[in-house]
Amino acid sequence: MPTVQEMQIGDAAARIQRVAAATDELSDIEGEKMVLNMGPSHPSTHGVLRIVLELDGEIITKATPDVGYLHRGDEKIAENMTYTQFIPYTDRLDYLAPLANNVAYALAVEKLMGIEKQLPPRCQYIRVICCELARISAHLLGVGAFAMDVGAMTVFLHTFYEREKIYNLCESLTGARFTTSYTRIGGLSRDLPPGWVEQCRKFCDEVVVNFNETEKLLTRNRIFVDRTKDVGVLPKDVAIDYGITGPNLRGSGIEYDLRKAHPYLVYDQLEFDVPVGSVGDCYDRYLVRMEEMRQSVRILKQCLKKLPDGPVNIPDGKTVLPAKNKVLTSMEELIHQFILVTQGMNAPAGEIYFGAENPKGELGFYINSKGGGTPHRLKIRGPSFVNLSVLPRLLPGHMMSDVVAILGSIDFVMGECDR
Amino acid sequence: MSSLDQANKLRAQFGEILSESIEFRGEITLKLSDANRIAEVCEFAKKSLGFDYLVDISSVDNYGDDPRFTIVYELYSYGHRTHLRLKTDVGEERSELPTVTGVWKTADWHEREIYDMMGVRFGGHPDLRRILMWEGYPHFPLRKDFPLAGKPTEMPDIAFSRPAPLEGGPFVTVPGGKDTLAREPRVRIPEEDSLETNARLERRPEIKEAHIDPNHISRP
Numbered sequence: 001m002p003t004v005q006e007m008q009i010g011d012a013a014a015r016i017q018r019v020a021a022a023t024d025e026l027s028d029i030e031g032e033k034m035v036l037n038m039g040p041s042h043p044s045t046h047g048v049l050r051i052v053l054e055l056d057g058e059i060i061t062k063a064t065p066d067v068g069y070l071h072r073g074d075e076k077i078a079e080n081m082t083y084t085q086f087i088p089y090t091d092r093l094d095y096l097a098p099l100a101n102n103v104a105y106a107l108a109v110e111k112l113m114g115i116e117k118q119l120p121p122r123c124q125y126i127r128v129i130c131c132e133l134a135r136i137s138a139h140l141l142g143v144g145a146f147a148m149d150v151g152a153m154t155v156f157l158h159t160f161y162e163r164e165k166i167y168n169l170c171e172s173l174t175g176a177r178f179t180t181s182y183t184r185i186g187g188l189s190r191d192l193p194p195g196w197v198e199q200c201r202k203f204c205d206e207v208v209v210n211f212n213e214t215e216k217l218l219t220r221n222r223i224f225v226d227r228t229k230d231v232g233v234l235p236k237d238v239a240i241d242y243g244i245t246g247p248n249l250r251g252s253g254i255e256y257d258l259r260k261a262h263p264y265l266v267y268d269q270l271e272f273d274v275p276v277g278s279v280g281d282c283y284d285r286y287l288v289r290m291e292e293m294r295q296s297v298r299i300l301k302q303c304l305k306k307l308p309d310g311p312v313n314i315p316d317g318k319t320v321l322p323a324k325n326k327v328l329t330s331m332e333e334l335i336h337q338f339i340l341v342t343q344g345m346n347a348p349a350g351e352i353y354f355g356a357e358n359p360k361g362e363l364g365f366y367i368n369s370k371g372g373g374t375p376h377r378l379k380i381r382g383p384s385f386v387n388l389s390v391l392p393r394l395l396p397g398h399m400m401s402d403v404v405a406i407l408g409s410i411d412f413v414m415g416e417c418d419r
Numbered sequence: 420m421s422s423l424d425q426a427n428k429l430r431a432q433f434g435e436i437l438s439e440s441i442e443f444r445g446e447i448t449l450k451l452s453d454a455n456r457i458a459e460v461c462e463f464a465k466k467s468l469g470f471d472y473l474v475d476i477s478s479v480d481n482y483g484d485d486p487r488f489t490i491v492y493e494l495y496s497y498g499h500r501t502h503l504r505l506k507t508d509v510g511e512e513r514s515e516l517p518t519v520t521g522v523w524k525t526a527d528w529h530e531r532e533i534y535d536m537m538g539v540r541f542g543g544h545p546d547l548r549r550i551l552m553w554e555g556y557p558h559f560p561l562r563k564d565f566p567l568a569g570k571p572t573e574m575p576d577i578a579f580s581r582p583a584p585l586e587g588g589p590f591v592t593v594p595g596g597k598d599t600l601a602r603e604p605r606v607r608i609p610e611e612d613s614l615e616t617n618a619r620l621e622r623r624p625e626i627k628e629a630h631i632d633p634n635h636i637s638r639p
Contacts, residue, residue, distance in 0.1 A: 067551065079563075080567050243474065243525030352444050366475060368479050
């Protein structure tokens with residue numbers, strides 16, 4: 001059994017070495033190791049993640065994540081429908097940021113079609129606004145739930161209060177609060193409604209107050225700092241080896257953001273910083289998320305200021321669905337609508353990979369097309385899937401109570417992990 | 420340093436087994452003719468060319484063609500910020516190629532997923548188990564000959580293939596219909612529908628229990 005002194009060893013690697021040594025001595029005593037099933041319905045697993053933990057006393061010696069409880073076969077479904085029909089399924093990947101998924105998927109298909117450069121400026125700006133609203137929404141939940149997992153209930157209610165405003169914005173923008181399905185291939189389902197820009201501007205001012213209050217509740221909170229500092233340290237080389245992306249990668253001190261490294265949409269015309277951590281522990285990941293939200297607000301304000309007028313769809317009837325009022329009054333649009341809905345657009349044969357910087361990390365789509373309206377193969381690279389694969393490396397050596405802190409700081413969503 | 424330069428360097432080393440660079444939408448793809456040497460090529464790409472980040476591994480089922488499967492590796496380098504795609508074919512008879520977990524740890528779960536979904540094995544993988552489907556599931560669902568509606572299994576305790584409670588109801592899509600018309604609930608004539616549903620339900624064993632999932636997706 002580990003003694004109190006052993007538990008006080010700060011370094012996780014040293015702790016597990018101690019435990020391994022102690023275990024060898026005790027190996028013939030029956031019951032020195034305990035196997036504990038955490039999940040799939042544990043409140044801190046945020047959905048349906050199951051982890052089989054092998055414990056020595058309170059210290060974890062082995063962790064085996066078990067995913068797939070939310071597997072719905074999205075990739076199989078995609079092969080059996082047109083590109084446009086798959087958009088609603090992307091809502092259900094990272095269901096905390098459906099708008100960002102919509103944008104990433106539309107951009108991937110547009111890359112295959114070779115039309116991403118033709119997107120009207122207004123469309124690109126609105127898509128950036130969508131992505132950043134989604135990022136704030138996802139991080140607010142991520143930080144709130146993380147804080148709740150380590151015992152700070154108030155923060156969760158606090159951040160949810162602000163998320164509600166984002167849902168209201170989504171509702172007036174797309175007609176749905178949760179399952180937005182806002183983008184179309186080559187454009188958007190609709191333009192911004194009247195008065196939306198003002199509402200969004202008001203939100204930008206209000207949400208910063210909320211960030212300040214959240215930071216006051218957490219950043220120097222003794223309990224929160226004690227539970228997250230030097231816990232779940234993810235060194236740079238490990239993070240790269242395991243393909244970690246998003247705030248978790250940047251928390252480990254690697255300055256890599258797809259919006260900066262390979263700018264898509266109009267990110268190259270916007271000013272923002274990429275925050276990075278120094279140690280790579282749970283606390284750094286929290287700090288990175290907080291700063292990313294502030295940067296998102298900065299991007300939002302620039303977009304709302306610069307937002308150009310003009311159309312939101314590419315004027316190409318063979319790719320983009322025509323406006324509904326035109327369909328019912330004009331012959332040509334009716335024909336285009338009919339062909340697009342029944343057969344889909346005529347994509348070229350070829351293969352592309354497109355990755356977008358989503359709240360959880362790099363959401364990638366690999367599309368293999370043999371031509372025609374449906375993909376031959378559509379592979380989704382869910383960032384949460386890859387981020388969770390580091391758990392067997394990250395958890396051992398920590399105490400049972402650190403598991404919830406680490407899971408909360410990794411901030412995953414099972415919808416895109418299991419797909 | 421562009422992707423093309425990196426691809427040329429890789430071809431200089433493995434020229435006899437790598438195809439010409441194919442460029443499409445600004446991305447470079449190299450095709451490896453000998454799947455057995457994929458780990459060796461990846462090792463070189465990482466160690467000598469700096470491709471330290473394996474973005475993704477995908478699998479494609481070219482049903483009806485030989486070789487049947489294509490495995491696609493997306494490589495990326497944080498150092499020179501370039502992307503490179505490697506792909507290689509695997510025949511159905513052998514369905515095996517070497518693992519790259521020794522090169523990048525992240526390949527572990529990607530390869531497990533491909534094994535789970537396509538049935539392609541990775542020789543030397545430390546823990547090649549199913550990952551999304553459950554242990555003991557008999558099919559490989561992403562293969563093109565696996566129907567969209569699924570197949571029944573013989574494992575009543577783990578998974579059941581009895582009709583869903585609302586199946587055959589007036590607003591329920593019929594999975595696995597031969598075309599969209601057959602799947603669409605609104606075009607069905609109710610009388611015909613109920614006859615067909617009754618016939619289908621009779622063929623199936625009687626429903627004795629309802630399964631309400633503790634892990635229902637409506638949980639956040």
